[in-house]
Amino acid sequence: MDGLDDIVEDFLVESHENLDQLDRDLVALEQEPNSRERLSSIFRTIHTIKGTSGFLAFGKLEQVAHVGENMLSRLRDGALQLTPHRTDALLTMVDTVRELLGSIETTGGEGSVDVSRAVELISASMEDGPAAEAPAADPVAAEAVVEAAAEVVEEELAALEVAADQLAAVAAPAAAAPPAVVPVPAAAPVPAPAPVAAVKPLGGEDEPAPRRAVADSTIRVDVDLLDALMQLVGELVLTRNQIVQYVSRQADTDLVRAGQRLNLIASELQEGVMKTRMQPIDHIWSKLPRVVRDLGQQCGKSVRLAMEGNETELDKTLLEAVKDPLTHLVRNSVDHGIEKPDARRAAGKAAEGVLTLRARHESGQVVVEVVDDGAGIDPAKIGESAVRKGLVTADALSRMATSDILQLIFAPGFSTAAAVTNVSGRGVGMDVVKTNIEAIGGTIEIESEPGRGTCTRLRIPLTLAIVPALTIECAGDRYAIPQVSLQELVSLDAEKAATAVEEIGGARVYRLRGELLPLVQLTDVFGTSSERHDGHVVIAVLRSEGRRFGLVVDRVINTEEIVVKAVGAQLKAIGLYSGATVLGDGTVALILDVQALARRALRAETVERAEQRTAASAAAATATVGTERTRMLLAAIGGGRRVAIPLDTVTRLEQIKTATVERVGSREVVQYRGAILPIVRLDQHLGAASSYGYGDEPTKDTLEVIVYADRDRSVAIVVEEILDIVDDTEVQHSDIDDMGLLGSAVFGDKVTELLDVRAAILAADPGFYAFDTAAPAASDDLMAV
Template identity: 40%
Template sequence: MMDFEDDEILQGFVEESLEHLSSIENDLLAIEEGGAAIDEELVNKVFRAAHSIKGGAGFMGLTAIQELSHATENILGMVRNKSIIPTPEIINVLLIAADQLQTMIEDVANSNEADIANQVSALNAIAEDSKNKQASPKPVPAVEPEAPKAEIAEDAFVLFAEAAPVKTPPIEQEEIVPEAVLAETPAVIETPAVIETPVVETAIEVVSTVVQNIAPQVPATKESKAEGKKTTAQSDTTLRVHVSLLDSLMTLAGELVLSRNQLLQTISTPELHNVDTVGQRIDLITSELQEAIMLTRMQPIGNVFGKFPRVVRDLSKQLGKTIDLNIVGKDVELDKTIIEAINDPLTHLVRNSVDHGIELPAERLKRGKSERGQIILKAFHEAGQVCIEISDDGKGLDEEVLTASAVSKGLISPEQAQLMSGKEKINLIFMPGFSTAAKVTDVSGRGVGMDVVKTNLDQLGGNVEILSELGHGTTISIKLPLTLAIIPCQIITLSNERYAIPQVNLEELLRISASQVKERIERVGDAEVVRLRGNLLPLIRLADVIGLGQQDKDQSSAALDTAGDSALNIVVVSTGSMKYGLIVDSLQDSEEIVIKPLGRHLQQCKAYAGATIMGDGRIALILDLGNIAKMATLNSLEGTQRAAELAQIAEDESQIQKDRQSLLIFHNAEKEQFAVPLNQVERIEKIKRADIEDVGNHRTMQYRGGNLPLIQVDDVAVVNPLADHDDLLVIVFNVALTTVGLLAVGPVDAIEVFVDIDDKTLKQPGIMGSSIINGNTTLLVNIFELVKNIFPEWYSEQDTPLIETEDMKEPPTILIAEDSNFFRNQLRSYMIEAGYHIIESEDGVEALQKLEDHFDEISLLVTDIEMPNMDGFVLTERIRAHHRFSELPVIALTTLASEENRERGKAVGIDEYHVKLDKERLMAAVHGIIKRIF
């Protein structure tokens, strides 16, 4: 054997051989699928790969690799010659041989000591049996109509019956075929038109025995090798980059050099007025260079997806299932680092779909499904991220079974289980030690896996979500950043030190004024929570978690016991299925940062995922939000428990009779406060007054490649004019299927308050009423009325009332259940304007009575959720349980459009969920339901 020390020729052989083997697995599976319809081009490709490996190994003195690749080449030659049919049994032997070749090539220095006897024996048995059958064909017996036909085993390989002789294909010029190959090339034999096959049972038995002997030594799939060590040294050291991308990099590097020279020349002169121009040019080139360099790291996700046909094939056969795998989006590109990191998590999820998701064929037939299961592996881009979905049409996840298993294993208490939503029950599978398998097998049952999958994805800045329908299947959705090298982050400060929070985990920023801290931050036991748009959000004080000294801790812990001298800044973040608020000192700008790994002495600090160097040269640590939640002993179950306790507290308070509203507070003039429902706001943009253009008697601004029409409250309502500030805000809404911006000035705040709305005293066009908020009279803006007064033409086609049909003898009647006079009046005006008859009730109890009295008239129920005596959930449950009302459509209106409320609403039978005061969506839903009824 040649010297292995720094041998470039040997390294070239290894890289070339691994490249050949990278696609051989999928090619063999495609050959197996084709069966007797042999794709000669594909077989030739695999044959040449084996031949090249054999030739290189012989030159290097790698005798074991040479021998095994030679035996593999022989079988592929017989398939190419159509001497044998590539049955699953034969393909199994070839796949195992390919696995062994890859193992030896990856450890090429010790390859000659590898034991390949079983693999070579299996391959030679196939070749020998094929030659024996060709050399000694049995004569065709006399016609015997009564003789039974020979049964051919499913895994047997059968000789092709041809009237013409089998021709040996010509030898390609660049290939040197050794004498050993020529000696083993099948002789030209004339075969009869029909061959009596006493079935090649002996050969199959030999091959099966050898395969069984091989199985414990050589893994059946590459996936098991990935668990032990990284495969392909090639993938770790080399990348393929298109020449055009290299050309682009060279061009940008040249531009950067020119700009550097220009900068040096500029700063060497007394006149520095051109520095800004040069700086802008360097900034632009740097951004383009950054993007181009990032492209060099991008690799198609098909590099990972390519292994799964083999995984599904082998595992489904092992489990006695028949499964088709469909792969979509192989060309979607991800950073090379992420592709390598998601290999194991994806493998586990695909194996779970095969093992737990897809039922056995007999069970599927009983359920009215095709006996062939379907798994879809899909990758696509969405909102600047890569989404991967693993879907199956199997049995789905049973929430109650999951909960019972978690309780039985002591992972949660029975009390916690009763309070959990459906989504939380499904997310139990991410808990360490969770398993529903009846017994431990090689495939599953050890209670490890899904928690590791979630942890790995969290570390990549991704998240995983499970959607499942019992009896119909499960979809696991993963969202990943495109790259880990440069990421956008929110910069925050704590004790004069800066920290970075990845924007992929950022939900929103919340500021609670000093006067509201005691009112809005509540304690449940030792935990702090804030109510945010109907959800209870657990809070974590970053200073307490990372330890900034006892004095800081004492001050932060005592914050709720004093009035407080400053506001609270809260960063609302999500990681996996968890969502919480991180209390910090202050919020700074969002920046793109370059991630640097932590030094060895800091790697034990679990609160940090890395570090970055800021523009001033100082270090900022990147927070690991998943580990911070663990360090604070926070999990979603605690959140559920807190929610139940706090809800009980809230029910005892008299203010529950008021409507709780999530509002955006802003100003039009300095001392005049306005509010709009927060759920109507799309975005808030900061602009300069100079950005506003007057075109065609309308204000507008350039926005996202188009023009954004701008309006002011004082365009319609009699209020003070917009303050004469240079810095303005644009609150963006979506009204009448068009995006519109409302000009305003700060300060702005998102708050959630219990309010009594006065809909008489200050009501006027564009203003639906007023309320006292934080001691200030606040006008509630009706954005729909404002827009309708300014742009009536937008509504010309949308204001058409209910479309009547021949079956509609009179306008339908809608029952409204709403305890607030203000909202009830709003709903009544919407419905009457659209031509409906209305019956009103103030709570669920009265609504049930009205339904009893007018059932034959009522076509639809529109109900509030929060009502005294009987809320909307209980009302809907009573309706669905009543034999007369069970089919009545129900629309729920609420300010609490949280995921938990939606889950509960779906469970009790609510048809649609809509947010209060969103007239357009509500009326579209009402019209749609009425049209379906009539």
């Protein structure tokens, strides 16, 4: 089947099966000529072959099927009676169709197959009168029979010549071979070709084995049988794991070799069985063009559906599970995302919207994206609706990142639709989408740019039955973490952990290659105590819902393939486990639900951080110069200079795209959470050399930003790099300063400038403190070190 499209291959497989059934049905119909049910079945089969061949531009195949369909239609309607002659004509049609299919399979086209004889024979047999009933009196049929017999004789003679040539070439010694092989006369008796095959040279490099026909290359298997086979393979994998662990402790070389061989065979068997359950995602995508068309007309929109990666394969069980969520996302994009033609023209877009489906394999997962070029999602509108419905408080909303705000659309009861229709507006659907995707171990992410469009991204495991996992230990118990969520492992000795693990607003963080990584202590989640007391810290870096966090565990045990078993309702209700498995040593380990764990832990940390930030702000309001311990954020600003900023003045650390920076007059601004934030670049403010570049030629795509917020106003302070968080205790201070500074100090053996945060904020927004009723001195004290 090299070079043939998948559609043609599927057509050939199905047609060969139908032809075999036609042979049986036609012979049976001859015994029961009045069976309308069998006649209708034969007619439908020929009609299907005719329709598909016309679609694939196989003209000869369509021609012969069409004339056969005409006869079957008249037989079904009672206009003709089935006779032996007409049965012969239909069987001839079946043979011709089979010959055409063989040519398509071999050469990719219909070749020189002659269909005129079959067409004339069927046409003649449909004529009324004795000629139709008496084949011997039909000159066309007689001529066809003679021609068929002549062709059979010619084919047999040609085959005999080839066989004779092969036998002569094999039997003759190479040294005594004559210069030319004398052909055997056609009438001479020739030995059967079977002995020729027996004396073929060994190796067969020059004469490859005949290729298996397409009809013989596939087989239909009941899905229940595949499921049972998959369960048996799962049990085999469990047993394999136990045997491999036992063998690894033995000194018998033969036993170790046998264990390794068993491991290899079990792995190959597992991979093969899993492949039998894989199906292309096009199986569920094929129904979506109709959904998009009908919904577009219903909503008064013009939408074109594009598909990329149709051939991406997914486990059949997961394919069924993702069908409804994907359909809902497509409907949501057409209804909410893509604008009506007039609105699109007014926005400078084409009147026709484009909805794109993409699928690909990535890091052991299937990534499915639903992308539209519509109006996008406005985070401010989402936040306002969420606060109005009581899904989140205004204070909590002010501290949420844009990605977190977009995730609110998956909250139960959330909707921004102005009216309830039969398409949307009830506040149900998106929460069900997320629940169903997470139920199969997947995640869902949303990226949106107002006015440009929205991308909803699904990350789905290839299979749920057998998955690679990392086994860890916490408080004496073992747990499994699916490796699709694991990015890396970090091990810190006691000395490094004492300085590398920091706290920001009450939350523990670790700076991993310049990025602050929030830490979650697994013992805190379970309410247990760690059995590790040596100060050593092991961090499993996990990714969930588009963000990274570190899970602190006692120790890492091993990586192995595990068989996922369902857990009871009591354990599932806890919300921290996605299943259970039996490890190689026979012990049971619970599989951690990374998504639920991240949401619960990070939510608790957000509440704790808010409470501690409130307490810190209250304490800072009465603080004066020379107070006790102060946490400082160190940042580089270019030219080898760095500044220290009081941590309690920092609301958020963000990264913004340089391309999103806009101007209001001579001042730079950026859109942030539905508001316009003024920007102050510290390198310009303090006269340092910049590595970012400005204007039309920025040298970096992203800006490191420190967001300061007070009441309903915010500013964005741009630095070159966030360096560290340190304690301002017993450090060497100096009153040497300059414009925009409060002095200097030594942090880590390097002189660091103490930023006058108030002056920097006023440089960005001169009216920031215009309505502040507090005394200016109090603000000065807050910024001082």
